Amino acid sequence: MIDLRAPATPSAPELVLRPWREDDLDALLEAYRDPVLRRWTRQPVTDPAQARQWLDRARQDWDSGRRLSFAVLTDDDDGPRLVANVALKKVAPGRPAAEVGYWTAAPARGRGVAPRAVTAVSRWAFDRFAADGLRRLELLHQVDNPASCRVAEKSGYRFQEVLPAQPPYPRDGHLHVLTLAQV
Template sequence: MSIELRAVATPSAPGLVLRPWRDDDLDALLEAYRDPVLQRWTQHPLTTADEGRQWLEQARQAWDDGGRFTFAVLEGAADGPRLVACVVLKRVTPGGPTAEVGYWTAAWARGRGVAPRAVTALSGWAFDRFPALERLDLLHQVDNSASCRVAEKSGYVFQEVLAAFPPFPRDGHRHSLPAPRVS
């Protein structure tokens, strides 16, 4: 796919590139998933190359089906771009008024504003690509304070506490971002 989004640089981090996942991202994907913090918050930890390949294929298929759009987030480095995060637009329905944003950040990229910049870039893309969207939601467990900060930094406003729902063992927060108003 030729879609590529860019997120601006900050004083503490260079610019980001968001693009669909590719087969050659497998090693970086598995490296990111070795992080115990990421494993704690994800529904489906990836531990083997076969699981990683299956995840990449499912991401590609969901993109083709039009209901889920998963982006690798890369940051430039002297030795080439490095995977720093993943952002996803999910629960997209044609003409539907809402969708959900999700993300994770690689351990080596946390604390530098990567997640808010990537979520902001994805949110702008979602509203441009799907003009019927009225709002985006970002959900996380109540005990994930880092995700609360990412939501706030990305312009998402806390809306409500959601009851725990398997596979999530704890209550959650729903933050929302309304579609930009066109004047």
């Protein structure tokens, strides 16, 4: 079992990153009640059936190695609480690049959760997959999402270029890159 950690900061507790589990269903539903999160994600999660499908897909993708999604949790006075999701996508032996994606639950925004979680997964990805040829991680977001630009920059990803809109994304995007040499 993979269990990554991101240290505490003055504004946020330690983060625990682990694969998604069936008992995350209620927390996933709660996170997706946020209209801001729903605006930036492609797969709606509005009821328990969709949450089960999301979790099943996350497990299947993990098992196949296509997409490695981490639930990001804090442990506060009420116990573990879901605060984000970070995914490593398109990683494969011999493939020099992979993609990192993420979302942050509403109560965790502005507390440094996303940059710490993205940094933890990025370092883990290079530690785990550099021997298989991984040399570059890409973080993409739409141009009208300045918060994602800040997360990319705080995580060490450098802006590389503007990408033209491409379905399912209706707007141009930003490509940010982190290389093995930068870590």
